[in-house]
Amino acid sequence: MSSTSTAFQLHSSVTSFVSTTRKMLIGKDWVESVSGKSFPVYDPATGELLATVTEGDKEDINRAVKAAREAFDSGPWSKMTASERGRLIWRLADLLEKHTEEFAQLESLDNGKPLAVARAADVPLAVDLFRYMAGWATKIEGTTIPISVPYTPGAEYLAYTKREPVGVVGQIIPWNFPLLMAVWKLGPALATGCTVVLKPAEQTPLTALLLGELILEAGFPAGVVNIVPGYGETAGAALAAHPDVDKVAFTGSTEVGKLIVQAAAGNLKKVTLELGGKSPNIVLNDADVELAIQGAANAIFFNHGQCCAAGSRLYAHQNVYDKVVEGVATIADKIRVGAGLDPSTEMGPLVSEEQLRRVCGYIESGKGDGAKAVAGGERLGDKGYFVKPTILTDVKQNMKVVQEEIFGPVVTAMPFKDVEEIIPVANDTVYGLAAGIWTSDLSKAHKIASHLRAGTVWINCYNIFDAALPFGGYKQSGWGREMGRDALDLYTEVKSVCIRL
Ligand code: NAI
Ligand code: MG
Numbered sequence: 001m002s003s004t005s006t007a008f009q010l011h012s013s014v015t016s017f018v019s020t021t022r023k024m025l026i027g028k029d030w031v032e033s034v035s036g037k038s039f040p041v042y043d044p045a046t047g048e049l050l051a052t053v054t055e056g057d058k059e060d061i062n063r064a065v066k067a068a069r070e071a072f073d074s075g076p077w078s079k080m081t082a083s084e085r086g087r088l089i090w091r092l093a094d095l096l097e098k099h100t101e102e103f104a105q106l107e108s109l110d111n112g113k114p115l116a117v118a119r120a121a122d123v124p125l126a127v128d129l130f131r132y133m134a135g136w137a138t139k140i141e142g143t144t145i146p147i148s149v150p151y152t153p154g155a156e157y158l159a160y161t162k163r164e165p166v167g168v169v170g171q172i173i174p175w176n177f178p179l180l181m182a183v184w185k186l187g188p189a190l191a192t193g194c195t196v197v198l199k200p201a202e203q204t205p206l207t208a209l210l211l212g213e214l215i216l217e218a219g220f221p222a223g224v225v226n227i228v229p230g231y232g233e234t235a236g237a238a239l240a241a242h243p244d245v246d247k248v249a250f251t252g253s254t255e256v257g258k259l260i261v262q263a264a265a266g267n268l269k270k271v272t273l274e275l276g277g278k279s280p281n282i283v284l285n286d287a288d289v290e291l292a293i294q295g296a297a298n299a300i301f302f303n304h305g306q307c308c309a310a311g312s313r314l315y316a317h318q319n320v321y322d323k324v325v326e327g328v329a330t331i332a333d334k335i336r337v338g339a340g341l342d343p344s345t346e347m348g349p350l351v352s353e354e355q356l357r358r359v360c361g362y363i364e365s366g367k368g369d370g371a372k373a374v375a376g377g378e379r380l381g382d383k384g385y386f387v388k389p390t391i392l393t394d395v396k397q398n399m400k401v402v403q404e405e406i407f408g409p410v411v412t413a414m415p416f417k418d419v420e421e422i423i424p425v426a427n428d429t430v431y432g433l434a435a436g437i438w439t440s441d442l443s444k445a446h447k448i449a450s451h452l453r454a455g456t457v458w459i460n461c462y463n464i465f466d467a468a469l470p471f472g473g474y475k476q477s478g479w480g481r482e483m484g485r486d487a488l489d490l491y492t493e494v495k496s497v498c499i500r501l
Contacts, residue, residue, distance in 0.1 A: 008115075008341035014105045017210060018051040024060060024229060025212040027067040028222035034059035039202060039231070044112035044349040045339035045384045051110075053205050056230030058238040061197065064226035065244050068168045068195040071223030077195065080221075086137030089190050092218040093130035096123065099214065103207055107179055108340035110206045112348035112385070113303060115341050125465065126183040129483065132467035133187035136488055140192055147498070156501040163492040165193035166270055167246030170239040172232070172260070173208075174252045175201035175351050176306040176407075182208045184482050185249050186225065187467075192491040197226045197245070199236050201252075203352050205229035232256065243267045247491070250274070251308070254405075254431075254476050272480035272490050274308065274472055276405040277433030279454065280426035281311030281462065284419065284439040285319040291460065292320075292438035293327030299436055299462040300411040301335060301389050304347055306355070308477070309434040311462055313402060314391075314413040315422055321415035325374060325393060328411070332375035332389035339384070349385040350408060356385040359408030366392045366401035371412070397425060405431070419444065423451045432474025436462045455481070 021038050023030040033054045043050040056064075071077050077085075096103065103126075104118035113122070142161035149155060169189050173181040182198060189196050200208040212227045228235055236256075240248050240263035247270035250260045254275040264271045281299050283292045299311025316324040338345040350356050360379055367373065376388030390410040395402050402412050416422040426435060435454040437445050442459070449457040455473045458464055465471065470484035480490045 010109075011102050011105055013102050014109070017106065018109070018206070022051060022053045022206065022209050022229070024054050024056050024064075025209070025216075025225070025227040026060070026064050027226070028216060033057060033230075034063070041110065041203070041205065042352070043109060044351050045341075047353065047384055051206060053209070053229045056199070056228035056235040058234065060228050060230070061235055061238040061242060064197040064228050065168060065170075065239075065242050067223035067226050068197050069244050071221060072165070072168050072195040075223055076221045077193070077224045080193075082138045082140065082193075085190065085193060086134045088218055088220055089130050089134035089137065089187070092214055092220075093127050093134065095214040095218055096130065096211070097127045100124070100127075103179060103210065105341070106210060107207050108348070110204045111175060111178055111351055112340045114345045114348055115343070117303070118340075122177055122180050125467070126180050129180075129183050129187045129467040133191040136188075136485070137191045140488060140492065142494070145496075158499045158501055160497050162495045162497065163192070163489075164495055166491050166493055167194060168244060169194045169196050169491065170242065170245045170248040171196055171198045172236050172239060172248065172250045172252065173198070173200055175204040176303060176308075178204040179207040179211065181251055182211060185251075188482075188487040188491045189249075190220075190224070192488055194247075194491055195224050197228060197239055199228050199230060199239055202229070202231050237263060240264055241266055245269055247271070257478065270490070273478040274482055275431075275433075275476060275478045276407075277308045277310065277431045277473065277477050278313060278403065278405050278429045279309055279311050279431070279434040279436070280313045280315055280429075280452075281436035282422055282426060282438065282448070283314070283316040283320060283324050284437070284441070284444070285317035286440045287320065287438035288440060288460075289320050289323055289327070292316075293324055293331070295436065295438060295460070295462050296324065296411070297328050297331040301332070301347060301409050302463050304350055304387075305409040305411075306351065306407055307463065309456065309463065309471075310407075311434070311436050312406060312411055313426075313429075314411050315416050315426065316413065318415040318417055321413070325391065325413050328413070329375040329391050332391055335389050337380055337386050337388065347389065347409065350387055351385070353385060355407065356387065359387050359406055359410060362401055362404070362406045362408070363390060363392075363410060366395065366399060366412070369396075369399045369401070371395045371399065371401060376409070397428060403429065419448065423448060427451075427453050430476045433472075433477035434458065
């Protein structure tokens with residue numbers, strides 16, 4: 001394992017970006033917090049200080065909401081045509097693409113993910129989402145509706161609906177895909193004509209702030225996007241409760257999702273939530289076992305298991321169970337764990353010391369309940385926040401490690417006898433974000449898919465995301481959808497207009 005991020009030759013603009021205290025974006029200005037306070041951001045590969053960021057608080061949220069309100073109510077943005085909005089978003093996508101390497105390096109440094117992954121997935125997905133949403137700006141349409149109105153006989157009407165932007169949106173995002181989560185949120189808000197106050201996660205605020213520079217460069221008017229870094233309990237809570245915010249969109253823990261709902265009740269702002277998961281990944285006895293093994297490993301180890309959709313409960317038919325577990329364990333043992341910027345790294349550190357403690361705590365809890373670690377099962381090294389890719393067998397459905405979201409590279413594996421038996425077990429969770437099925441019988445796969453209470457079902461693949469494909473959760477995994485056409489509906493209000501002719 002290598003744990004130094006410093007050996008890598010960083011892009012000069014990344015080095016200079018982290019060398020001064022980063023300010024927040026309010027209106028069109030980069031400003032310090034009202035309190036003058038700032039907070040540290042750490043390199044998860046070393047635990048050392050990476051950057052210092054101005055610390056937004058309630059006062060700063062107030063300033064940012066005011067800027068967003070003005071931009072929405074009376075700024076040039078409110079008069080801009082849909083085509084102009086679309087062009088601005090497209091320009092932002094071009095700028096982001098041009099700066100792929102800087103964003104990838106900064107993301108790798110801040111979050112710990114392998115640089116190659118940030119280059120190949122995080123940044124290109126973000127660019128693609130902006131382009132997809134840019135195209136939607138001119139296609140946010142209403143309908144004309146033939147109305148009859150029985151109590152005004154003989155009268156004629158023209159009735160139609162419009163989709164109008166919901167208004168000022170507060171967006172609170174997590175640290176697992178810092179740039180991509182910002183873009184998933186900003187894309188539909190900008191396409192529909194909303195204005196935004198974005199609060200990045202305190203662990204990983206850097207790429208959102210760098211994106212802020214491109215937002216200004218692209219030519220978005222002042223106040224359309226405001227970015228306030230800070231802690232959840234202060235800046236985040238103030239944003240969720242703010243009476244002048246029309247909608248809050250949140251991605252993070254189910255626990256905080258419930259707090260957001262309570263905070264939003266004050267002015268009944270609209271709420272969308274993308275929360276936790278404990279997604280089942282089901283291997284049938286007729287699956288292409290090699291494909292399923294690769295897929296099951298990718299489902300849990302991608303992004304170090306720090307994915308809300310991670311395939312964290314592996315259920316394999318008893319005829320293939322041993323082979324699948326052995327296959328995934330072999331992959332787990334071979335994964336090269338190290339600093340994100342080390343070119344040989346396949347899995348980086350967890351994002352923070354808190355997450356390291358949390359994930360290791362779950363592994364210990366599993367062992368205490370009688371689970372066996374057939375791969376990994378412990379922290380790696382004593383510097384940085386590394387955990388070995390882990391498979392727990394001998395688990396029971398009611399164990400904490402099977403029921404609760406671990407959010408690390410830890411999968412539980414259980415055998416099953418028949419398909420009918422496994423569907424209720426797969427659904428036996430408070431979550432409902434995603435699920436995987438591995439089989440060569442597509443007819444069976446479709447049937448199982450329709451019985452799984454999950455927002456996404458992947459068949460013979462896993463972790464496949466696209467800007468056009470809606471993503472979100474059933475049950476306690478959330479409210480609403482991100483991406484695709486469905487996301488746009490949640491950033492608009494429907495206005496019915498009725499004219500007597
Ligand atoms: P978290 O839910 O506390 O943080 C996510 C975002 O919410 C951050 O921007 C944070 O500053 C903000 N936040 C925290 N408390 C808030 C409050 N009271 N009001 C408004 N905003 C608030 O998640 P955390 O503590 O970083 O991770 C804990 C667990 O949450 C993880 O182990 C994982 O299980 C889950 N999680 C799920 C994610 C997902 O993608 N669904 C992403 C991150 C975490
Ligand atoms: Mg938290």
